[in-house]
Amino acid sequence: MDAVELDVENFNKKIKELGALCQGLVSRGHFDSANIRDKQTDVETKYRELVELAAARRRKLVETKKLFEFHREVEDVEVWIMEKNVIAGSEDYGTDIEHVQVC
DSSP: OOHHHHHHHHHHHHHHHHHHHHHHHHHTTOTTHHHHHHHHHHHHHHHHHHHHHHHHHHHHHHHHHHHHHHHHHHHHHHHHHHHHHHHHHOOOOOSSGGGOOOO
16 A cells, blocks of 8 residues: 555545534534535545545556566567577587587
8 A cells, every 4th residue: 555545544534533523513403504514425525536546546556567567578588589599590509519508
C-alpha cells in the first residue's frame, strides 16, 4: 500500500467521524438538517469516487510494472539470442576434440 492509498484509508476514518457528527446534529433537530444531510451525502459520494480512482490507479501501476518487466525480459532474451547467433555463426571449429565448444 502506497502513501496515496494510506491517505485515502485515513480519509475513511474521518468521513465516518463526520457522518456520526452529522447524524447527531440531524437527530437533535438542527435547523439546517436538510443541508447537513445533503453535504454528508456529497462527501460520501466523492469519497467513493476517490476510492475507485485509487483502485484504478493501483491496477494501472500493476499493469505498467508487468509491461516493463516483460520488456526487460524481452531485452535479455534478445541479448542472449545475439550472443548465441555469434557463436553459431562462427566457423572456428577447433583443431581437435578438446577445442570444440558445444553451444
